Amino acid sequence: xxxxxxxxxxxxxxxxxxxxxxxxxxxxxxxxxxxxxxxxxxxxxxxxxxxxxxxxxxxxxxxxxxxxxxxxxxxxxxxxxxxxxxxxxxxxxxxxxxxxxxxxxxxxxxxxxxxxxxxxxxxxxxxxxxxxxxxxxxxxxxxxxxxxxxxxxxxxxxxxxxxxxxxxxxxxxxxxxxxxxxxxxxxxxxxxxxxxxxxxxxxxxxxxxxxxxxxxxxxxxxxxxxxxxxxxxxxxxxxxxxxxxxxxxxxxxxxxxxxxxxxxxxxxxxxxxxxxxxxxxxxxxxxxxxxxxxxxxxxxxxxxxxxxxxxxxxxxxxxxxxxxxxxxxxxxxxxxxxxxxxxxxxxxxxxx
Numbered sequence: 001x002x003x004x005x006x007x008x009x010x011x012x013x014x015x016x017x018x019x020x021x022x023x024x025x026x027x028x029x030x031x032x033x034x035x036x037x038x039x040x041x042x043x044x045x046x047x048x049x050x051x052x053x054x055x056x057x058x059x060x061x062x063x064x065x066x067x068x069x070x071x072x073x074x075x076x077x078x079x080x081x082x083x084x085x086x087x088x089x090x091x092x093x094x095x096x097x098x099x100x101x102x103x104x105x106x107x108x109x110x111x112x113x114x115x116x117x118x119x120x121x122x123x124x125x126x127x128x129x130x131x132x133x134x135x136x137x138x139x140x141x142x143x144x145x146x147x148x149x150x151x152x153x154x155x156x157x158x159x160x161x162x163x164x165x166x167x168x169x170x171x172x173x174x175x176x177x178x179x180x181x182x183x184x185x186x187x188x189x190x191x192x193x194x195x196x197x198x199x200x201x202x203x204x205x206x207x208x209x210x211x212x213x214x215x216x217x218x219x220x221x222x223x224x225x226x227x228x229x230x231x232x233x234x235x236x237x238x239x240x241x242x243x244x245x246x247x248x249x250x251x252x253x254x255x256x257x258x259x260x261x262x263x264x265x266x267x268x269x270x271x272x273x274x275x276x277x278x279x280x281x282x283x284x285x286x287x288x289x290x291x292x293x294x295x296x297x298x299x300x301x302x303x304x305x306x307x308x309x310x311x312x313x314x315x316x317x318x319x320x321x322x323x324x325x326x327x328x329x330x331x332x333x334x335x336x337x338x339x340x341x342x343x344x345x346x347x348x349x350x351x352x
Contacts, residue, residue: 007329008322008327008329010033010034010035010307010329011034012034012304013033013034013302013307014034014350015034015349015350015351016032016033016034016302016347016348016349016350017030017031017032017033017039017086017347017348017350018030018031018033018309018318018332018345018346018347018348019031019051019053019060019086019345019346019347019348020311020318020332020334020342020344020345021048021049021050021051021062021311021342021343021344021345022048022316022334022335022336022341022342022343023047023048023049023313023336023340023341023342023343024047024336024337024338024339024340024341025041025043025044025048025334025335025336025337025341026043026044026045026046026047026048026064027041027042027043027044027048027335028041028042028044028048028051028060028062028084029041029042029334029335030042030089030348031318031332033302033347036320036330036332039089040089041335042084042089042090042091044062044064044082044084044091045064045078045080045082045094046064046066046067046078047064047065047066047067047078048062048063048064048082048343048344049062049063049064049065049103049104049343049344050062050063050104050105050106050298050343050344051063051106051344051345051346052106052107052108052115052346053086053108053346053347053348054108054110054115054134055110055349056110056113056134057134058085058086058087058348058351059083059084059085059086059092059134060083060084060085060086060346060348061081061082061083061084061106061108061115062081062082062083062084062344063081063103063104063105063106063117063344064078064080064081064082064103065077065078065102065103065104066078066102077101077102077120078101078102078103079096079097079098079099079100079101079103080094080095080096080097080103081094081095081097081103081117081132082094082095083095083137086348087351093137095132095137095138097117097119097130097139099122100119100128100130100139100142101119101120101122102119102120102149103117103118103119103130104117104118104119104120104150104151104152105117105118105150105151105152105153105164105165106118106153107153107154107155107162108134108155109155109159109177110134111159112159113133113134113135114131114132114133114134114159114177115131115132115134116129116130116131116132116153116155116162116177117129117130117132117153118145118150118151118152118153118164119150120148120149120150121147121148121149125144126144126145126146126147126148127144127145127146127147127148127149127150127164127166128142128143128144128145128150129142129143129145129150129153129162129164129175130142131143131177131180141180142180143162143175143177143180143181143182144182145164145166145173145175145182146169146173146182146185147164147166147168147169147171147173148166148168148169149166149167149168149169150164150165150166150173151164151165151166151167151192152164152165152192152193152194153165153194154194154195154196154203155177155196156196156200156227157196157198157199157200158200159177160176160177160178160200161174161175161176161177161200161227162174162175162177163175163194163196163203163205163225164194165188165191165192165193165194165205165206165207166190166191167190167191167192167209168190168209169190170187170188170189170190171185171186171187171188171191172185172186172188172191172194172203172205172223172225173185174186174227174230183230184230186205186223186225186230186231186232187232188205188207188208188223188225188232189207189208189209189218190207190208190209190218191205191206191207191208191209191223192205192206192207192208192209192242192243192244192245193205193206193242193243193244193245193246193255193256193299194206194245195245195246195247195253196227196247197247197281198247198251200227201226201227201228202224202225202226202227202281203224203225203227204222204223204224204225204236204245204247204253204281205222205223205225205245206221206222206223206242206243206244206245206255206256207220207221207223207241207242208220208241219235219237220237220238220239220240220241220242220257221235221236221237221238221242222235222236222238222242222245222253222255222279223235224236224284234284236253236255236279236284236286238255238257238277239257239259239275239277240257240258240259240260240275241257241258242255242256242257242258242277243256243257243258243296243297244256244296244297244298244299244310245299246299246300246301246308247281248301248305248308248323249301249303249304249305250304250305250323251280251281251282251305252278252279252280252281252287252301252305252323253278253279253280253281254276254277254278254299254301254308254310255276255277255278255279255299256274256275256276256277256292256296256297256298256299256310257274257275257276257277257289257296258271258274258295258296259271259272259273259274259275260272271294271295271314271315272294273291273292273293273294274291274292274293274294274295274296274310274312275289275290275291275292275296276289276290276291276292276296276299276308276310276319276321277289278323278326287326288326289326290321290326290327290328291328292310292312292319292321292328293310293311293312293314293315293316293317293318293319293331293342294312294313294314294315294317295312295313295314295315296310296311296312296313297311297312297313297342297343298310298311298343298344298345299311299345300345300346300347301323301347302347303347303349305323306322306323306324307320307321307322307323307329308320308321308323309321309345309347311334311342311343311344311345312341312342313339313340313341313342313343314339314340314341315341315342316333316334316335316336316340316341316342317331317332317333317334317341317342318331318332318334318342318345319331319332320332
């Protein structure tokens with residue numbers, strides 16, 4: 001498989017836009033999905049992390065987690081979400097979640113006008129998920145996850161179940177979104193990214209978090225959780241620790257593996273090129289892999305499932321990968337002021 005950019009026809013993506021966070025920018029950059037041309041850059045509050053696009057209102061939500069730094073290495077926790085008009089690329093509003101803090105994971109249920117935001121715990125409460133009405137852009141509830149640092153969050157297609165991954169806890173929190181309660185803890189050591197199958201029957205969870213690397217049972221891979229029994233039924237092995245995980249519209253399961261200098265697994269400054277590893281979600285076959293930027297942290301894909309986008313937070317790049325051939329067709333460079341760099345991604349289809 002080629003590791004070099006290759007010419008691939010992306011004319012079908014004309015009018016679509018890829019939005020990319022730069023943590024230290026602190027910015028959200030907008031790229032033409034067909035040509036990679038930089039269209040605009042919006043300055044946002046310090047330390048933006050993740051993005052989520054609401055196609056109904058064509059609004060882009062951006063979580064800002066810390067004053068500076070990153071998880072376990074920051075100078076204080078922020079409380080805000082920035083709302084950006086995806087077409088005019090202007091800030092519409094800054095929503096303050098205080099006293100909630102450390103917002104990170106964003107999951108949208110467009111059919112029910114709900115945005116779910118993972119927030120970190122504190123002395124007076126555990127970590128949890130804040131529920132926001134996307135029409136009023138105001139919080140309307142909170143669900144405890146019984147873990148200090150819920151990080152990523154995903155929602156089942158029917159909007160009834162949510163899965164919160166927890167860096168510092170040996171379990172994934174399963175919550176009933178209709179009743180607003182924690183219903184199960186699935187044993188996974190230091191979980192990272194999460195994705196839910198199209199029929200809602202399975203959740204795919206990456207891990208372990210680097211702090212759990214030496215814990216019993218903490219072999220790197222993607223845990224497959226059966227939603228009905230709330231238990232791990234399979235593990236898809238990866239060569240090194242996987243952080244982001246993403247499921248495409250065509251049933252490909254994508255995992256971003258970080259690779260570090262031996263003995264330096266927890267240091268951002270000792271990174272080797274990462275790897276995008278691809279499985280079939282149907283039968284869990286390993287379909288191949290391709291080299292990507294340093295410390296892959298977020299993955300998304302085009303609506304047709306043809307292209308994957310992988311942000312490397314240390315290299316501050318986004319690799320565009322053709323999934324049919326597993327070749328890197330382009331690499332975007334995202335401006336940064338310091339480390340970390342490129343992080344959250346959102347694919348914005350052209351207006352209907």
